[in-house]
Amino acid sequence: MISLADLQRRIDAGDLSPDAAIAQSLEAISAHERSVGAFVCRSESPRAQGAGPLRGIAVGIKDIMDTVDFPTEMGSPIYRGFQSRGDAAVVTMLKQAGATIIGKTTTTAFASMDPTPTLNPHNHGHTPGGSSSGSAAAVAAGMIPLALGTQTGGSVIRPASFCGVAAIKPSYRLLPTVGVKCYSWTLDTVGLFAAGVDDVARGLAAMAGRPELLLAPGIPTPRIGIVTQDFAGAPEASGGEALRIATKAAERAGASVRAPDVPEIIAQAWQAHSVIQEFEAHQALAWEYRENYDAMAPLLRARLDESKGTTPSAYDEAMGVAGRARQALAKIFDDVDVILTLSAPGAAPKGLGSTGDARYNRLWTLMGVPCVNVPTLVAEGGLPVGVQVIARYGADAAALAAARFVEEALEVLYGN
Amino acid sequence: MISLADLQRRIDAGDLSPDAAIAQSLEAISAHERSVGAFVCRSESPRAQGAGPLRGIAVGIKDIMDTVDFPTEMGSPIYRGFQSRGDAAVVTMLKQAGATIIGKTTTTAFASMDPTPTLNPHNHGHTPGGSSSGSAAAVAAGMIPLALGTQTGGSVIRPASFCGVAAIKPSYRLLPTVGVKCYSWTLDTVGLFAAGVDDVARGLAAMAGRPELLLAPGIPTPRIGIVTQDFAGAPEASGGEALRIATKAAERAGASVRAPDVPEIIAQAWQAHSVIQEFEAHQALAWEYRENYDAMAPLLRARLDESKGTTPSAYDEAMGVAGRARQALAKIFDDVDVILTLSAPGAAPKGLGSTGDARYNRLWTLMGVPCVNVPTLVAEGGLPVGVQVIARYGADAAALAAARFVEEALEVLYGN
Numbered sequence: 001m002i003s004l005a006d007l008q009r010r011i012d013a014g015d016l017s018p019d020a021a022i023a024q025s026l027e028a029i030s031a032h033e034r035s036v037g038a039f040v041c042r043s044e045s046p047r048a049q050g051a052g053p054l055r056g057i058a059v060g061i062k063d064i065m066d067t068v069d070f071p072t073e074m075g076s077p078i079y080r081g082f083q084s085r086g087d088a089a090v091v092t093m094l095k096q097a098g099a100t101i102i103g104k105t106t107t108t109a110f111a112s113m114d115p116t117p118t119l120n121p122h123n124h125g126h127t128p129g130g131s132s133s134g135s136a137a138a139v140a141a142g143m144i145p146l147a148l149g150t151q152t153g154g155s156v157i158r159p160a161s162f163c164g165v166a167a168i169k170p171s172y173r174l175l176p177t178v179g180v181k182c183y184s185w186t187l188d189t190v191g192l193f194a195a196g197v198d199d200v201a202r203g204l205a206a207m208a209g210r211p212e213l214l215l216a217p218g219i220p221t222p223r224i225g226i227v228t229q230d231f232a233g234a235p236e237a238s239g240g241e242a243l244r245i246a247t248k249a250a251e252r253a254g255a256s257v258r259a260p261d262v263p264e265i266i267a268q269a270w271q272a273h274s275v276i277q278e279f280e281a282h283q284a285l286a287w288e289y290r291e292n293y294d295a296m297a298p299l300l301r302a303r304l305d306e307s308k309g310t311t312p313s314a315y316d317e318a319m320g321v322a323g324r325a326r327q328a329l330a331k332i333f334d335d336v337d338v339i340l341t342l343s344a345p346g347a348a349p350k351g352l353g354s355t356g357d358a359r360y361n362r363l364w365t366l367m368g369v370p371c372v373n374v375p376t377l378v379a380e381g382g383l384p385v386g387v388q389v390i391a392r393y394g395a396d397a398a399a400l401a402a403a404r405f406v407e408e409a410l411e412v413l414y415g416n
Numbered sequence: 417m418i419s420l421a422d423l424q425r426r427i428d429a430g431d432l433s434p435d436a437a438i439a440q441s442l443e444a445i446s447a448h449e450r451s452v453g454a455f456v457c458r459s460e461s462p463r464a465q466g467a468g469p470l471r472g473i474a475v476g477i478k479d480i481m482d483t484v485d486f487p488t489e490m491g492s493p494i495y496r497g498f499q500s501r502g503d504a505a506v507v508t509m510l511k512q513a514g515a516t517i518i519g520k521t522t523t524t525a526f527a528s529m530d531p532t533p534t535l536n537p538h539n540h541g542h543t544p545g546g547s548s549s550g551s552a553a554a555v556a557a558g559m560i561p562l563a564l565g566t567q568t569g570g571s572v573i574r575p576a577s578f579c580g581v582a583a584i585k586p587s588y589r590l591l592p593t594v595g596v597k598c599y600s601w602t603l604d605t606v607g608l609f610a611a612g613v614d615d616v617a618r619g620l621a622a623m624a625g626r627p628e629l630l631l632a633p634g635i636p637t638p639r640i641g642i643v644t645q646d647f648a649g650a651p652e653a654s655g656g657e658a659l660r661i662a663t664k665a666a667e668r669a670g671a672s673v674r675a676p677d678v679p680e681i682i683a684q685a686w687q688a689h690s691v692i693q694e695f696e697a698h699q700a701l702a703w704e705y706r707e708n709y710d711a712m713a714p715l716l717r718a719r720l721d722e723s724k725g726t727t728p729s730a731y732d733e734a735m736g737v738a739g740r741a742r743q744a745l746a747k748i749f750d751d752v753d754v755i756l757t758l759s760a761p762g763a764a765p766k767g768l769g770s771t772g773d774a775r776y777n778r779l780w781t782l783m784g785v786p787c788v789n790v791p792t793l794v795a796e797g798g799l800p801v802g803v804q805v806i807a808r809y810g811a812d813a814a815a816l817a818a819a820r821f822v823e824e825a826l827e828v829l830y831g832n
Contacts, residue, residue, distance in 0.1 A: 008478075015442075068703070078489065078501070079501055085494070085498045086704060086707075087703040087707075089699045089702050091703075092702035092703045092706055095706075096706065103548075111508070149477040173602075176601060176692065176696070177601070178596075178598040178601065178700045179703075182592075185592060185594065208728065218806065280592070284594045286505050286509060286512070287484070287502035287503040287504075287595075288502060290512065291484075293504075293507075295476045302527075312624065312625060312626050316810070394732070
């Protein structure tokens with residue numbers, strides 16, 4: 001993979017020109033894109049900017065985000081050839097930080113469940129996950145050092161886990177969703193994929209203009225709460241193993257580890273997620289569903305058909321549950337700095353018929369808390385499995401620091 | 417003005433065809449549009465739908481909301497001729513309820529402060545207010561029975577007050593902003609303009625699919641808290657007079673009236689509004705400001721220039737203040753059903769150089785609470801002045817019912 005931190009250091013030191021850094025991505029794309037299929041379209045002659053912390057960094061943008069330089073097709077024929085007038089806010093923020101937008105990455109239709117043609121770079125017989133399929137795969141294949149995705153259920157953390165890359169789903173609205181196609185306004189969150197935790201932190205800090213998100217030297221030792229999310233069912237063997245290994249590594253590195261009580265309201269919020277997501281999707285995608293029913297992707301259409309009867313009062317109740325659960329979760333963070341939990345049930349499932357299961361991601365998206373995927377082990381078939389490190393709402397710096405702690409602890413455990 | 421309730425009753429009774437109702441709007445537009453200038457563009461041959469509670473209702477849509485049938489130009493040359501692919505969620509919701517979209521109404525550039533050419537129908541030498549200038553004026557001039565606007569500072573309640581129409585800024589996110597140009601995602605709220613409170617309630621209930629928002633027979637007598645918003649400065653004579661008259665009318669009609677203590681944190685939240693609004697605007701309008709600086713409307717550009725230095729930490733602090741103020745405000749609503757306060761400093765100011773002052777609206781937009789404008793008196797020059805009735809977050813039905821109580825009490829006071 002291409003490390004953003006490494007590129008930044010070499011560019012800052014004058015050992016690498018920003019244009020040479022972009023050229024490195026172009027070569028890697030030439031080598032891997034044909035087999036992985038991560039991009040929808042690409043810049044013909046991308047140029048590096050001369051200034052900014054992300055100069056020389058080639059970034060892939062999920063194709064539900066508006067871009068003046070490329071069409072935005074939402075993974076759906078309904079938006080074939082659609083050209084927005086402007087850039088999504090996060091795209092302008094990247095450009096302002098010096099980055100080069102290298103192309104648009106594949107997305108499931110409207111960031112829902114219908115798979116894209118993208119393959120998992122680690123094993124072409126498996127899904128890269130979704131809905132940010134192309135962004136996760138492009139970073140994992142070593143084509144680009146940074147990519148943007150979005151998460152409404154588990155669309156950043158799950159593909160990151162399946163593809164073996166670091167990723168952050170920041171606190172709700174730390175990054176704006178202006179110019180990003182909406183599925184559910186209570187849930188949709190823009191996230192970043194990069195090679196490692198430090199790379200992700202640098203990308204986010206530069207985009208958001210928040211240097212406090214950079215990793216400081218001397219990562220503090222976190223108090224960790226292990227949450228197994230039993231309300232979401234049991235994981236597969238590889239998912240459970242990842243959580244055990246990450247826990248062991250963190251303990252050996254000196255972290256205090258406990259298993260906090262998870263109040264019932266939090267399990268209820270996990271249930272409430274789908275009610276909120278689908279009720280809002282019926283409004284957010286009202287034009288598409290009403291006027292372009294036949295052109296809707298089949299899994300998404302079936303999901304909307306099923307959830308058609310969700311009443312405003314069921315939605316209001318679900319929103320009430322979410323609010324109470326956020327308060328209960330905040331109390332858990334009085335005793336631990338971060339929660340360590342599953343990123344996905346296990347490794348990427350076989351085949352391309354499904355992008356995998358978001359059941360270990362939904363709750364945290366609804367809670368609005370920052371989640372960081374840390375690649376943890378490589379399971380059978382060469383498929384990666386990650387864990388997620390989660391902090392209190394607004395404590396994105398703490399989530400990143402603790403994720404780096406776990407990442408480093410795993411390096412020690414594996415003797416790297 | 418054209419009453420939506422009246423049209424609905426006559427259409428339901430079979431006394432008026434939906435097409436005849438639309439034709440009535442078309443005639444009124446022919447008569448008044450030339451002098452008022454409320455529309456940016458209009459449907460050439462609008463047709464009524466055959467079903468739905470809003471069949472026969474001609475609706476004007478503020479020109480920052482995406483429409484498949486019309487360009488969406490945002491009041492700015494930057495979006496000249498821009499054609500969205502789909503309809504904004506609220507536009508589809510109107511169509512689903514049977515309404516006919518009759519045209520796009522004028523908006524200040526990106527719903528900010530630069531005036532549109534629209535004139536106040538009650539006195540052409542005065543502003544209709546902004547930013548939803550065309551929607552307020554079109555209803556006030558009797559051209560259409562319903563129009564949509566948005567409020568980020570005071571862009572629904574203020575023009576409604578200046579134009580003498582009823583309007584609601586519902587609870588935050590009761591109506592989706594998907595497909596509506598964003599200025600500030602924490603604040604932007606879609607609202608409705610109509611002739612009277614009952615008309616507004618019917619429009620909102622039909623759009624949102626929430627029949628509980630309809631006024632029930634036998635309006636309950638509310639406990640009213642009078643809030644003068646001293647933190648925002650003193651009103652003009654006509655604004656103060658409107659609040660006194662509405663208070664007197666409500667008291668005579670039997671309402672209990674008191675002046676609740678307003679804790680300091682709420683005054684701080686009033687201050688925090690601008691920090692949040694401008695920080696988010698710099699992200700929401702990042703492409704426009706960065707790539708089209710020269711084409712930006714001058715007042716908006718100056719505002720963005722001035723607020724350029726707002727730091728993420730100032731923003732985070734302002735968001736924290738807002739959260740604490742929401743809790744303090746919720747406590748006030750333990751003792752009163754609604755708050756009655758100023759809709760604007762006074763009548764619409766003279767000239768078209770300014771759309772007026774949003775200082776009595778900002779706090780409530782940030783609090784996310786439902787606000788209803790009730791036209792209260794006619795000041796010098798034939799210019800209307802309203803008051804606003806505000807309920808607890810989510811209690812839109814209570815806000816509408818109490819606003820109808822005040823409206824009826826004023827009818828009694830004036831001997832109508």
